[in-house]
Amino acid sequence: MIKTIIFDFGDVFINLDKEGAMKNALNLFELHEFPEDLSAVNSIYEQGLMTTDEFLEFYLDNFPNLDKDDILDAWNFILKDFPKHRLEFIQKLAEDKTYKLILLSNTNELHIDWIKHNVRFYEDFKSCFDAFYLSHEINLRKPNATIFDFVLEENKLIANECLFIDDTLENIEAASKLEINTWHINEKTEDITSLFTIKSDLF
Template sequence: MKNIIFDLGDVIIPIDLRAPLRNFAQLANRTEAEMEALWKQHGIWKQYETGLVDDEAFRAAVRSLVRDESDEPDRWADEIIDTAWNSVLLDLPVERIERIQSLKGKYRLFLLSNTNAIHIREVDNRLAELGQPSLESLFDQVYYSHIVRMLKPNPDIYGYVLEQANLEPSETLFLDDNLLNIQAAAALGIRAVQVVAPKTILDYLDEIGA
């Protein structure tokens, strides 16, 4: 094994996928179920995470989706939307970052994540507060869905990474928490391992001797 590809959410940083729904629901004086129905119907998150809309368009879509005409303008200011959106990200375990750093020079390291610019800036800000390097500097290359305009588990995104980084699938380990993502990568010959709690990447890396 010469290469390791990491997912971000629930692999490097723990996440709570329902936290943004709860926070947007509270801001909009709606129930979480109502907010979830609106969110799924609109699909703005998918457009954002495939780079079809930018930060401003995403925020504008959130406002148009949930803002009441009687709301004060500041109630849906950029920073409030960003804070609610970033609530998906839980505390960042420093030991996982340090473990990835320890692998540099032993393996080629990559990050492949379904994500967006607001989340990446927040993770990088948290890394800086902890005195850690940015995500981009931790890896040989990062591949974000909103930049490459593809989402896992689309097989094309794995093919893109293999081609761009000149990787042999059989020499490449992929760590992701999502089973569909794992299955899609494995179908291309990548050594794909699902990260399942309570285990963390520290446990899986120990098991393979990395």
């Protein structure tokens, strides 16, 4: 029996353009593929192990022909719209108080700052959750098992009484290994508001 629902943020609530963002970055940085050292820095920043100033300085040092605004625009390019019907869905779930609601997202400071400034109902959204975990604030990142262990222990949860929803397969696989129920949502064909129809077998 599901007692707790753990939600990802990007492509579950807020729409992302991952392919467009990568194409835009490659064009801006004049690269054919994204090198491992840049990906590693992005991951470190997403875990809050590097400040925003350090992160921007790294990119400006490596791409001296660009300025701060170029980097910021490229970094935030991935973030798109947040459909209102998804807010209404989570608000209804919060009002019903049937399930414990947790958000667990690989999100960095620049992205959450952009969302705070551009999604007018962000605080209303955040208030729907019993716990709200962003990777840069807790220094942990999916798909590492430690982040799931942290959530389970912090909230005194039993793994098989939880449902974890994410659009990234490696995150889903990591949660499944801990006996957490999962939904690998397809952001192109599925919507979080169909949760109780698509995963009716769990409820």
